[in-house]
Amino acid sequence: MTSNIDRSNKAANDTGDSSNKAARIHKYQNPLTIEKIAKPSITSGQQVLVKVAASGLCHSDLHLINGEWKDMLTIPLPITPGHEVAGWVEEVGDSVPQGILDKGDLVAIFGGWGCGVCFHCKGGDEQLCKFATWPGLSSFDGGFSEYILVPSYRFLIKVDKKYRLKPEELAPLTDAGLTPYRAIKKVRHLLGPGTSIAVVGIGGLGTYGVQYAKILAPNSNTIAIDHSDAKLQLAEKLGADRTLNLKECQDIKSEIFKITEEKGVNAIIDCVGAEETIRDSARILSKSGVLVVVGLFGNQIGIPLSSSVFNENQVQCSFWGNYNELCEVIELAKQCKIKQIVRAFSLNAINEAIGLLRSGEVEGRAIIVPE
Ligand SMILES: [Zn+2]
Ligand SMILES: [Zn+2]
The missing domain is CATH 3.90.180.10 (Medium-chain alcohol dehydrogenases, catalytic domain)
Incomplete structure (x- = not known):
């Protein structure tokens, strides 16, 4: 062809x-x-x-x-x-x-x-x-x-x-305004009342991601994650319910489990895609939670096997x-x-x-x- x-x-x-x-x-x-x-x-x-x-x-x-x-x-x-x-x-x-x-x-x-x-x-x-x-x-x-x-x-x-x-x-x-939209459409069916969605990386894509989370999953709690206070303040202005600064937090898992009442996050949109953010995401997913990777910073998706199987977690990629x-x-x-x-x-x-x-x-x- x-x-x-x-x-x-x-x-x-x-x-x-x-x-x-x-x-x-x-x-x-x-x-x-x-x-x-x-x-x-x-x-x-x-x-x-x-x-x-x-x-x-x-x-x-x-x-x-x-x-x-x-x-x-x-x-x-x-x-x-x-x-x-x-x-x-x-x-x-x-x-x-x-x-x-x-x-x-x-x-x-x-x-x-x-x-x-x-x-x-x-x-x-x-x-x-x-x-x-x-x-x-x-x-x-x-x-x-x-x-x-x-x-x-x-x-x-x-x-x-x-x-x-x-x-x-x-x-x-x-x-920037398209890629996170497709990613969130892939997981919106998981995001009813009492659930949460995290957007990792509040840059070009993440500023849209936070807004789409509120539009496509209005009953879910939106958590913005970044290491910049300025970007997290922006995320709040754009509708994020909670923010988490990675620079200030000792342990992302305990912070997120506190925010989500020990449930973990049902869906994560990783706009960074660094090996570190993917490792962090694997630790904070809820049972049957889904990680959607759209960022391209890292080289590998490395997540632990046994906990992913026990929790029925999924990793999806979403492109453009x-x-x-x-x-x-x-x-x-x-x-x-x-x-x-x-x-x-x-x-x-x-x-x-x-x-x-x-x-x-x-x-x-x-x-x-x-x-
Ligand atoms: Zn074709
Ligand atoms: Zn691009």
């Missing part, structure tokens, strides 16, 4: 005029280079050229820039990263159905560009497609630039201007989200049901934003905005 996505993005980049400022990886472990590159041009009918309005900076970008994924993702350098993108339609290919997208429309770009015809794509989970690619995490240039070429109109979600959603708020929904889930998340934003914690940086200041994200100093999501 081959993908029906046109992969001519690279070639297109070499043919347009030089009026596309972009922040690019030329060499791993180096600052991004801000430079003018060719503006991409449409080379096949389904493509859409989007003028970037905002692009979220994700921890995955750090892994990529650090070169940690260079063996897993063979990406020809240079590449423009940025996989959480919103913008305005600039131009559409001639086989985009008439009337569905017009120049100037505000769109969110769904990542996880699948082939469209395999089992997973037909089931709606294009992000699980064997051929799935992402802007900025593949040979397709991403959103830290003025323009981005999207291989098909199928990957765009148009947002009517009447909702007054800002692009800086729309962009992070495509990953699908197109329909992104539509649902955008609906919540349209109805003003989620608060967006974003801090905008200009494209020229992207390396400063990367430095702040590295040192854990960004509250919510850093958003890169082309000037």
Whole structure:
């Protein structure tokens, strides 16, 4: 099977005029280079050229820039990263159905560009497609630039201007605001009255995770776990019922069992995914509790065998989200049901934003905005 996505993005980049400022990886472990590159041009009918309005900076970008994924993702350098993108339609290919997208429309770009015809794509989970690619995490240039070429109109979600959603708020929904949503949907059936859900790591994903916990499981107690007082205060403002600062607590298990009246936590959304947070989670799960791992900091999921079996604990992984889930998340934003914690940086200041994200100093999501 081959993908029906046109992969001519690279070639297109070499043919347009030089009026596309972009922040690019030329060499791993180096600052991004801000430079003018060719503006991409449409080379096949389904493509859409989007003028970037905002692009979220994700921890995955750090892994990529650090070169940690260079063996897993063979990406020809240079590449423009940025996989959480919103913008305005600039131009559409001639086989985009008439009337569905017009120049100037505000769109969110769904990542996880699948082939469209395999089992997973037909089931709606294009992000699980064997051929799935992402802007900025593949040979397709991403959103830290003025323009981005999207291989098909199928990957765009148009947002009517009447909702007054800002692009800086729309962009992070495509990953930071999507990934924890899918994760919590996997466990919401466990979360009735008297239960609890913990969100570990109150960064870009966790700030949404705490809110989705309240929206999708309103009768469950939401516990935010982090090692930063500022981030935990933010979690409280976003609806967390309880907070736990790992820096101040002697033993996470005794603290959590106190909070949960000796039951443990029914569901944990680990937005960090470090080996340490996974070990901690295994100790604080309730009987038949489920750990959902979405963060990618560690290398292994190491949990003790016997207690996991005796307690019938489950570990699930959850990856990204699908197109329909992104539509649902955008609906919540349209109805003003989620608060967006974003801090905008200009494209020229992207390396400063990367430095702040590295040192854990960004509250919510850093958003890169082309000037
Ligand atoms: Zn990401
Ligand atoms: Zn597919």
